[in-house]
Amino acid sequence: MRLLSLLGIANIIVIVYCQSNEQVSNPCVGVKSCGKCIATSPLCGWCADEDYTKAGRDPCDRLENLRAEGCKVANISNPDNVLKYLTNNPVQDGSGVGDAIQISPQAVNIKIRPNKPEKFNLTFRLAENYPVDLYYLMDLSNSMADDKEKLAALGNKIADSMSNITKNFRLGFGSFVDKVVMPYVSTVPSKLQSPCNGCEPPYSFKNQLKLDIDTAKFEDYVRKANVSGNLDAPEGGFDAIMQAVMCKNQIGWRNVSRKLLLFSTDAGFHFAGDGKLGGIVKPNDGRCHLNRDGKYTEAENQDYPSVSQISTKIRENSINMIFAVVEDQLPVYNRLSQYIEGSEATKLANDSSNIVEVIKNNYKRITSKVQMNTQFAENITVKFKSSCKGGEFSETNSCDDLSIGDSVTFEVAVSVSDCPTEEAKRTRTFSIYPVGLSERLDITLDLICECDCEKPGREQLNSKECNFNGTFECGMCTCDKGRYGKKCECDGSESTSDESLTACINPNSTSKVICSGRGECVCGTCECFQRRAQSAQKYSGDYCHCDDYSCSFDNNLLCGGHGRCNCGTCECEAGFTGDACECPQSNATCLTSGDVLCNGVGECICGVCKCNADSSYKGPTCEECPTCPGKCTENKMCALCRGFQTGTYTAEECTEKCTHVKLVNVIDEEQVKADDDLHMCQFNDEEDDCRYFFTYRYVENNEVAVEVQKTKLCPESVNILAIVLGTIGGIVLVGIIFLLIWKLWTMVLDRRECAKFEKETQNAKWDTGENPIYQQATSTFKNPTYAGK
Known part of the structure; x- marks a missing residue:
């Protein structure tokens, strides 16, 4: 019973989940004004039809629901986005009439509905001869002396290289050292005049050459600029970058151009907070402070800029920053470039001899990529x-x-999520721009936050629809003071709106939701809604807390078809019980063929036997066990007679007793393994010794359905002659093999003995000597007279 109760609860949970999921999938539910309705989702519309809400229908609903429920199309508020191009000049190169244009359109206006994206196309084309302003910002501390000379010699090559890319090129030059205070620069009077041999007095930043189309001046100004000196390793480059970016007129930046700021150094940089070492605590104000000589005048009064200040100003002024630094400083500037939009770091030779290639390669790298970003x-x-x-x-x-000349089209989708309460904030302007360029697309958004029926002059004061106690607009009443209700029918002098709403809250519920969220409170009484559109089924109860259609199901029938649903609980007919009235009270389905309840080894629960866990019996009536004959033995004769016309049954007995058996081509063993209700049986047919197979399963009323495989599995016949000949041949073969092994072994032994004999013969030595009693047959005599002659 506990299991059945859990199943019933599970069914209720599924039904409640489906209903709640239906509400979640409809975002329009519960919205009470037309403006909020159209701002909720593009799927939502508002029905201003006067007759639509009389049946308790929600005026804010999905558009398809409003049409299906009979709302007149003319009374449905469903505003759409409107896109208007204000400036849409086509893209063009810089060699024609007027400035080069790389982005189109330039300005649009969108009347946009919240949560409904508006899409349009934005074209970017890399224009030919687009204006380029290159300002070379160089570290002129003493360690960069050789770089200065090399840069002066390469000035014309820079101009020639850029002229191959664009005919509209300007070049400028500025230098920096550091703040002229301790501990950055020595303040000894002599060092302030000449910090090193041939050096000019130290300074923070100086604009040496304003951006000029006459690039020949670049070499002269670079040669004239003398190096200076400081004490610590980091330089005041951030001060120089801030002034080079913000002093537009003094530097000569054009409004329409690709602005390149090339920063060259062999050292690190000071940033915000380092000024405290020199007693400078005033933050950098991010403004231009250059005098007539082009020198930065606030270096000793203001701290260094921060990384975020530099990043913000570079982004606002559309500057492409190139950090050309020596190899040991490259990792630091690579990390810095990650925080500055449109910036890159590249390796500079120790004497700046590769500066032409650096400029050319970085320009190509910058211009070969377009990245769109937004502002505001x-x-x-x-x-x-x-x-x-x-x-x-x-x-x-x-x-x-x-x-150059390539075009890219972007599909832009703009959307807003909600409407501001203040009308002044319902108009917004923002920009889309390509990183590193001053061109941009300006977009003005006018948010659609109210319906036409809500605009002044459309309302009906003291309307009959509101019992002359309110203003009728968009098909709904806005009640006068002291009145409330759907049609302003409730008098606040008799009971307040809060008191009326309290009377519609179920006191036994913890959620404290008015009419359980399933109805509308009218003067302290709940009017229940339909369960779904176009349905006669409604919620019930004083607080709409009852649902007579959400009880448990069995066999896809409410209350199993054997009861009535009353406020979420099944009231079962006589003879049935259970959460879904699925349990018959009769035990007929639990009786064995001998009328024994569950074979005496189980309990009948809800018309099904639950066999004792400590017994080996199983099956619908607990009649199956490992040592019992079982259904396999009971049906073996039927399987033989129906499948193969063999066995002990006669034809008449087979027809009478085996109607539950049918033939199949093949039994699927995988299906048998996967289906717990399907059982496999196999026996040997005594007549031919072949194995046959059949399956059985329980069906209604504990009957058995049997399927017999048409084919048997028979053993192959034995070839006796082949076995005898094979045995004899095997014995002869084994004998021959043994003889060959014996012969081989004797040959090896003989050869081994022969080799040993020959070796001993070769090693034998015969000794020779003289016989002591032997005398030769001849004698030899010497004549002394002729001795020696």
Whole structure:
């Protein structure tokens, strides 16, 4: 019973979940004004039809529901976005009339509905002869003396290299050292005049040459600029960058140009907070402070800029920053470039001899990539999609490998999530711009936060629809003071609105939801809603807390078809019980063929036997066990007679007793393993010694359905002659093998003995000597007369 109770609870949970999921999938439910309704979702619309809400229907609903429920199309508020191009000049190169244009359109206006994206196309084209302003900002501390000479010699080559890229090129030059205070620079009077041999007095930043189309001046100004000296290793480069970016007129930056700021040094940098070492605590104000000589005048009064200040000013002024530094400083500036939009760090030779290649390569790298970004787009969602140069269409705001003349089209999707309460904030302007360029697309958003029926002049004061006690607008009443209710029918002098709402809250509920969220409170009484659109089924109860259609199901029938659902609980007919009235009170289905309840080894629960856990019996009536004959033995004769016309049953007995047996081509063993209700049986047929197979399963009323495989598995016949001949042949073969092994072994022994004999013969030695009693047959005599002659 506990298991059945859990199943019933599970069914209720599933039903409640499905109902709640239906409400979640409809975001329009419960919205009480037209403006909020259209701002909730583009799926929502508002029905201002006067007759629509009389049946308890919600005026804010999905558009398809409003039409299906009979709301007139003319009375449905469903405003759409409106896109208007304000400035849409086509892209063009810089060699024609007027400035070069690389982005189109330039200005649009969108009347946009919250949560409904508006899409349009944005084109970017890399223009030919686009204006380029290159300002070379160089560290002129004493360690950079050789770099200065090399840079002066390469000035014309820089101009020639850039002229191959664009005909509209300007070049400028500035230098920096550090703040002229201790401990950055020696303040000894002599050192202030000449910190090193041939050095000029130290300074923070100096604009040496304003951006000029006459690039020949660059070499002269670089040669004239003398190096200076300081004490510590880091330089005051951040002061110089801030002034070079912010002093637009003094530097000569043009409004429409690609602005390159090349920063060259062999050392690190000071940043915000380092000024305290020199007693400077005033923060940098991020403004231009250059005198007539082009020198920075606030170096000794203001601290160094922070990284975020530098990043912000570079982004606001569309500067492309190139950090050209020596190899040992490259890791530091690589990390710095990650925080500055549109910046890169590159390796500079020790004497700046590769500066021409640095400028050329970095310019190509910068211009070969376009990256779209937004400005002032807080609380506005902007998404970009593009196929770039014919690639896969995907969500991206950047494209690489562009060449002069290449065009890229971005699909821009703009959306807002909600409406501000203040009308002044319902108009917003933001920009989309390519990183490193001053061109931009300005977008003005006018948020649609109210319906036409809510605008002044559309309302009906003291309307009949509101019992002359309120204003009728958008198909609903806004009640006068002291009145409340759907049609302002409730008098606040008799009971307040709060008191009326309290009377509609179920005192036994912990959620304290008015009419259980399933109805509307009218003058202290709940009017229950329909359970779903176009349905006669309604919630019930004083607080709409009852649902007579959410009881447990059995066999896809409410209350199993054997009861009535009353406020979520099944009231079962006589003879049935259970949460879904699925349990018959009769024990007929638990009786064995001998009318024994569950074979005496189980308990009948809800019409099904639950066999004792300590017994080996199983099955619908607990009749099966490992040592029992079982259904396999009971049905073996039927399987033989129906499948193979063999066995002990006659044809008449087979027809009478075996109607539950049918033939199949093959029994699927995998299915038998996967299906717990399907059992496999196999026996040997005594007539031919072949193995046959059949399965059985229980069906209604504990009957058995049997399926017999048409084919048997028979053993192969034995070839006696082959076995005898094979045995004899095997014995002869084994004998021959043994003889060969014996012969081989004797040959090896003989050869070994022969070799031993020959070796001993060769090693034998015969001794020779003279016989002591032997005398030769001849004698020899010497004549002394002729001795020696």
